[in-house]
Amino acid sequence: MSTPKSLALAAILLAMGSPAALAQIRIGATLAETGPAGALGDPEAKTLRLLVEQINAAGGVLGEPLELVLYDDGGDPNNARTYATRLVEHDEVVAIIGGTTTGTSLAIRSVAEDEEIPFISLAGGIEIIDPVHPFTFKTPHTDRMACEKLFEDMQAQGITRIGMISGTDGFGASMRNQCLDVTAGYGIEIAADERYAPGDADMVPQLTNIRNTEGVQAVLNPGFGAGPAIVTRNYRQLGIELPFYQSHGVAGQAYIDLSGAENAEGVRLPGTALLIADQLTEDDAQRAVVTAYRDAYVGRYNEPVSTFGGYAHDALAILVDAITRNGEADPDPVDLRDAIEATAGLVGTTGTYSFAADDHLGLDLTAFRLLQIQGGTWSETP
Amino acid sequence: MQLKPKYLSLLILVLLVAAAPLFFPSGFYYRVGALIFINGIAVTGMVILIGYAGQISLGHAGFAGIGAYSCALAPVYLNIPPVAAIAFGAALSAALAWVVGRPILKLHGYYLGVATLGLGILISMVLLNEAQWTGGPDGIAVPDLGLRGLLRDMGLRVGAGELWYWVAALVMILGAWLALNLFDSPTGRALRALHGSEVAARTIGIDVPRHKLHAFVVSAVYASVSGSLLAQMNRLITPDVAGFMHSVQMVTMAVLGGVSSVLGAIFGATILTALPQLLTVFHQYEHMVLGLVMILVMIFLPDGLLPSILKRLKGRNEE
Structure with a gap:
């Protein structure tokens, strides 16, 4: 009875091999x-x-x-x-x-x-x-730095009340907490705090809540994957005109393709030099590496x-x-x-x-x- | 001397567990071994539910989740020592299985599958979304059981991998022993009778709902203990432990190895835990290979791998 099991064990040991010479x-x-x-x-x-x-x-x-x-x-x-x-x-x-x-x-x-x-x-x-x-x-x-970078920009534009819509996935949930943590330092108040699950196909209700919140001046969407693209499309469908901020979680071509270039137009987000390699000036330290x-x-x-x-x-x-x-x-x-x-x-x-x-x-x-x-x-x- | 099959099974299990480390080329294999045993515990529970009583569950990872998160949360919020947290999780799982099992087990076949599936997904969603307690999708740290520290104080220095290999092995063998005892007990016979025909079982006076519920509760406790051990070993737990894929994995392991035999199911757990380690080179095809293995086993070896192989061997001997 023990034969099959010991054979299997032997096979495992063989296939895994031993570490090669250093x-x-x-x-x-x-x-x-x-x-x-x-x-x-x-x-x-x-x-x-x-x-x-x-x-x-x-x-x-x-x-x-x-x-x-x-x-x-x-x-x-x-x-x-x-x-x-x-x-x-x-x-x-x-x-x-x-x-x-x-x-x-x-x-x-x-x-x-x-x-x-x-x-x-x-x-x-x-x-x-x-x-x-x-x-x-x-x-x-x-993600805390991403929040700080965005809030810096909002502060420069005189924005003080924002709506936030975040995914409940690891990325979105963690960034939401970090953003809530650092608002005070930038004099920003999160007037509406909406959430969606990673598999959701429509975020119109959450965005409608944000739109109907008194005095919201901008919207922030921490999340990654398909969620932010759907939020972006819904945002334009609802005709919301407020400045729209995304996170570094969408810093890839897939986001623009999924949302549609016309919907993503004007969206602001924190990103790295890699995304704008061609626009870096000659004296930019990162230009050669990137x-x-x-x-x-x-x-x-x-x-x-x-x-x-x-x-x-x-x-x-x-x-x-x-x-x-x-x-x-x-x-x-x-x-x-x-x-x-x-x-x-x-x-x-x-x-x-x-x-x-x-x-x-x-x-x-x-x-x-x-x-x-x-x-x-x-x-x-x- | 003729050994009872029950003791023969246990003896084989003990010998394999004890002999395996002799062939380990590095400490990593203790980790794989411990994972096999932890899955083996959950799968033994599935044998009682699916193999003995003939009921299906696609939500048992939910109970593993309860067991795991009890180990993470009970010591912090309720000041329960980590060891007792395992028992606490098991009690919680048993209570939930008891309450939910009554209405759910009236269902049969696909309906029971879907109802248990829903239960598992609900638990998983709670763990995922109640981030203020569970830490959300990134998981939560689990307080140390203190076993290694205890052994160190006694003058024994054991690596974490080795320690968990032996702890998980001990619990699995204990669980297997209980499950094998149950097989021949009046309850076990009643379960097998209602598996064969509920109507016939009722006519000979077996309380069918009660026995089904017992099997459900017992298997939930097995899943919970397995989740607790996983949490204690990894010292970090994420909602994946309660995920749908984990439920499917438990059923697959049991069915692959042979759902009516404890040894067979543990054999299935061994294969499905060790196989991904073999297939790392072509990980993209891992699920395809597993699916193919499942299909082939269901078509050609419907009793599961181990019982079918044994039957073949026995048949040849008799010729």
């Missing part, structure tokens, strides 16, 4: 290539594969080739934890990049902190690095770059920079962590990173650029 630098990644966050994880995975190939073609890091061990966790934190354990215990990687969503990042973080392996997250949630955990870093701006990455990505995959791929680009750049400065092809995890923390003035697609012992995000508000959609494309507001 002739190369192994970098681990667990991303949501598929599943609800697939639109984010897919460009991230493609970016990592492309860049590792490019680095190896150019002679590797410290003369050793990079090896990327990448798993698809489907956005499920339980899977992410399993793969993080596998990366550390079985694949023996020097560092982990990953966690497309905040949930998976938190799951990976607990493994990384337990095993003392440097970890760079690609998710937005502020709780990943606040409070600071010694081995955990992240590349995207936090255009090189965009040209390589578009050339290889024949699809537009997204901010999310940019996060992965920056995470790998930070890691490669730290390994190079540390100077060992088989780095001690603690030394590598110290090297990452010492990163200063590293120009990425998202912004310029300078980590510190009490700052594992390394970006400030200047990394965000306030964009406006005009004629179906992004442009920077003056």
Whole structure:
């Protein structure tokens, strides 16, 4: 009776194989290539594969080739934890990049902190690095910074009462809380606070409530995926004329296509230099990095770059920079962590990173650029 | 000496669990093993509900969610120690199953499937949307059980992976032992009788609604304990644990391995937990492969993998 089970066990052990010899630098990644966050994880995975190939073609890091061990966790934190354990215990990687969503990042973080392996997250949630955990870093701006960037613009335009309509998904819910948290500093009052579920197909009732709220001067929509596009279409159908703000969650061509360029016209959002690569001035620090990455990505995959791929680009750049400065092809995890923390003035697609012992995000508000959609494309507001 | 099948099953289970670590090339396999056992616990509950009593549920992940979130919330809000939170979650799940089970179990076939599906989705929606308590979609941290600290104080240093391998194994074997005992008990016989024919069972004096409800409540407790252990092991829990896909997974594991036998169902849990680790290279096709395996098993081995294989082997011996 035990035969089938022990056979199965033997097959598992065989197929998983044993770790290869350490002739190369192994970098681990667990991303949501598929599943609800697939639109984010897919460009991230493609970016990592492309860049590792490019680095190896150019002679590797410290003369050793990079090896990327990448798993698809489907956005499920339980899977992410399993793969993080596998990366550390079985694949023996020097560092982990990953966690497309905040949930998976938190799951990976607990493994990384337990095993003392440097970890760079690609998710937005502020709780990943606040409070600071010694081995955990992240590349995207936090949603709190997105709120601050938008409120700065509203303040400049004299807007004080706004309506907010947010998704109940992880991204929308977290950003809603952060926005509510920072309103006071900008003298902004959220007069209407509406919500919708990720699968909803029509947000007219919520928008009608906002329109009927006394004295609302602008509308803000934290969310990602299809929701914000539907909100945008409903917004125009209802003929609402107020300034309309979206979050960095929609900073991709898909949003404009789904909403329709005429509906998205005039929408303002915080975005990165990557979206306006061609409009960057010659003396812009990010211009060279951003255009090189965009040209390589578009050339290889024949699809537009997204901010999310940019996060992965920056995470790998930070890691490669730290390994190079540390100077060992088989780095001690603690030394590598110290090297990452010492990163200063590293120009990425998202912004310029300078980590510190009490700052594992390394970006400030200047990394965000306030964009406006005009004629179906992004442009920077003056 | 002839061992009763019940003890033979348990013996095999214990031997496999104890021997498996001898073949582990790295600590990661303890994690996979622990996941297999945690799924094995939930699936043993499904054997009691589907295999013994012949009732379907597509919402048992909901009970796993209750068990998991009890471990996260009860120690914080009710000052219940983390160990007791497992029992608290189980009691909560049992109470809910008791209240909801009465009306729901009057339904049959597809209707029962849809009703349990609704129950599971409702629980999952509460966990997702009541973010002020549950932390919403990003999940919530789970207070430490303190087992590792306790062992360290006793002079034993155990890695988290190994510890949970043995804890989950112990609970699964205990659960399997209870389920195997139930099979031969009067209740187990009554369940199997009403599985065969409710009318016939009623005519010989079996209280059909009561027994169905018992099976439902017991299986809910199994699911709840499995959710609690998952939460304690991961120290972080998200609403995915109560999601529809998790419910389907539980049923699939049980049906794949053999829903009428505890050992078979655990075998199914082993395959479906370990297979994704094998298929990481072509993850995009994982669901296709799983679907195909399911279809083939349902067509060619309707009793499930293990019972069918055993039947084949036995048939050959007799020839």
